[in-house]
Amino acid sequence: MCTVCGCSGTVKIGDLELTHEEAHRLGLPHGHDHGHDHGPDHDHGHDRSRPHLSGGTIHFGLGVAGTSVPGMSQSRLIEIETGILSKNDAIAGANRRVLRALGAYAVNLVSSPGSGKTTLLCETIRRLDAHPLAVIEGDQQTSNDADRIRATGAEAVQVNTGKGCHLDADMVAKAMDALPLSPGGFLFIENVGNLVCPAAFDLGEDAKVAILSVTEGEDKPLKYPDMFTAARIALVNKVDLAPHCDTDLDLIETNLRRVNPTIEVIRVSARTGEGMEDWLRWLKGRLAEKTLRKAG
Amino acid sequence: MHEMSLAEGIRQVIEDQARRHEFARVQRLRLEIGRFAGVEKEALAFAFDVVMRGSPAEGATLEMIDLPGRALCYDCGEVVELAERLDPCPICGGGKLMPQGGDEMRIKDMEVV
Numbered sequence: 001m002c003t004v005c006g007c008s009g010t011v012k013i014g015d016l017e018l019t020h021e022e023a024h025r026l027g028l029p030h031g032h033d034h035g036h037d038h039g040p041d042h043d044h045g046h047d048r049s050r051p052h053l054s055g056g057t058i059h060f061g062l063g064v065a066g067t068s069v070p071g072m073s074q075s076r077l078i079e080i081e082t083g084i085l086s087k088n089d090a091i092a093g094a095n096r097r098v099l100r101a102l103g104a105y106a107v108n109l110v111s112s113p114g115s116g117k118t119t120l121l122c123e124t125i126r127r128l129d130a131h132p133l134a135v136i137e138g139d140q141q142t143s144n145d146a147d148r149i150r151a152t153g154a155e156a157v158q159v160n161t162g163k164g165c166h167l168d169a170d171m172v173a174k175a176m177d178a179l180p181l182s183p184g185g186f187l188f189i190e191n192v193g194n195l196v197c198p199a200a201f202d203l204g205e206d207a208k209v210a211i212l213s214v215t216e217g218e219d220k221p222l223k224y225p226d227m228f229t230a231a232r233i234a235l236v237n238k239v240d241l242a243p244h245c246d247t248d249l250d251l252i253e254t255n256l257r258r259v260n261p262t263i264e265v266i267r268v269s270a271r272t273g274e275g276m277e278d279w280l281r282w283l284k285g286r287l288a289e290k291t292l293r294k295a296g
Numbered sequence: 297m298h299e300m301s302l303a304e305g306i307r308q309v310i311e312d313q314a315r316r317h318e319f320a321r322v323q324r325l326r327l328e329i330g331r332f333a334g335v336e337k338e339a340l341a342f343a344f345d346v347v348m349r350g351s352p353a354e355g356a357t358l359e360m361i362d363l364p365g366r367a368l369c370y371d372c373g374e375v376v377e378l379a380e381r382l383d384p385c386p387i388c389g390g391g392k393l394m395p396q397g398g399d400e401m402r403i404k405d406m407e408v409v
Binding site for chain 1: 301308334393395401405406408
């Protein structure tokens with residue numbers, strides 16, 4: 001069926017046989033046989049813009065909309081130039097303003113499942129001691145991770161995304177409402193374990209922190225470049241296992257810098273504590289920078 | 297990646313625009329998708345058909361325009377065009393390239409009645 005006039009079939013214009021749609025697109029006058037008779041007073045209810053020949057009668061404006069602008073087709077073009085994720089980005093912007101007003105620093109922890117995000121986070125919280133902080137835990141199902149975080153004494157909200165493969169800014173906004181956020185504190189957002197989708201969704205965080213464990217293979221940054229490009233820093237976790245897995249840690253760093261030449265890299269082990277002080281120094285440094293910017 | 301979520305984002309924009317510009321139906325929608333946006337176009341086309349059901353864009357024609365991927369080469373300092381994210385720099389052969397655009401996911405325009 002033609003989407004302009006609703007007629008089916010084809011029309012003959014001279015030697016050309018065209019579909020109705022083609023005839024409309026080319027602006028060629030052609031017949032519109034409705035399959036029934038019209039009396040002489042019959043009102044088609046059509047506006048008049050472009051003439052259509054039909055059995056000796058000239059019809060105007062036979063399109064679906066029933067209205068038209070002279071000299072133009074009945075459809076109109078609306079320039080949008082809007083990002084597909086503009087709604088998410090607007091909410092992320094609001095989250096960012098709340099965090100800036102508080103002088104709180106938010107990190108979005110992203111990785112594949114099983115990289116050791118939650119263990120690393122528990123150890124980070126333990127080492128941050130009494131520093132004010134709150135945690136948003138994203139998983140498809142269960143509150144296991146939030147339970148583990150709460151066991152450290154920290155405030156945590158679990159967000160279950162159901163079938164969703166990533167946290168979005170609205171989920172984080174609602175979780176932030178449910179948390180006590182302290183001025184000058186940290187907000188840790190542990191995203192759903194997924195190295196693809198969370199890269200595109202701004203949550204309002206100050207930095208994405210990618211966690212990559214040594215058991216995942218040195219070429220992971222090349223296989224999933226988007227996430228490592230979006231991250232400001234990568235934590236290469238479980239380095240205590242590297243000798244047992246024949247992992248080439250330098251090659252991991254080379255591959256990380258191939259997809260993101262400016263990425264910072266810290267080698268850590270949440271289990272042995274290796275590199276944890278460097279990671280904590282990084283966090284506190286970024287928080288201090290943000291506080292200074294707010295004061296300035 | 298998450299083409300269903302992207303299609304839902306498109307639907308939200310269309311419904312907002314339908315209220316603002318008072319149109320009933322979208323005939324054609326044009327998207328601009330950067331080469332580095334991580335969007336699987338076939339998956340998005342499929343999700344689009346499913347998600348637009350019951351919206352003003354049900355049955356609309358979806359057109360996707362490719363935008364080139366550009367990256368800054370950290371070896372020679374030039375901004376170059378890349379067909380694939382992991383291609384070497386076409387000028388110096390360097391391998392450290394930071395994307396500078398090409399991650400766009402934009403609704404360009406739509407034809408409405």
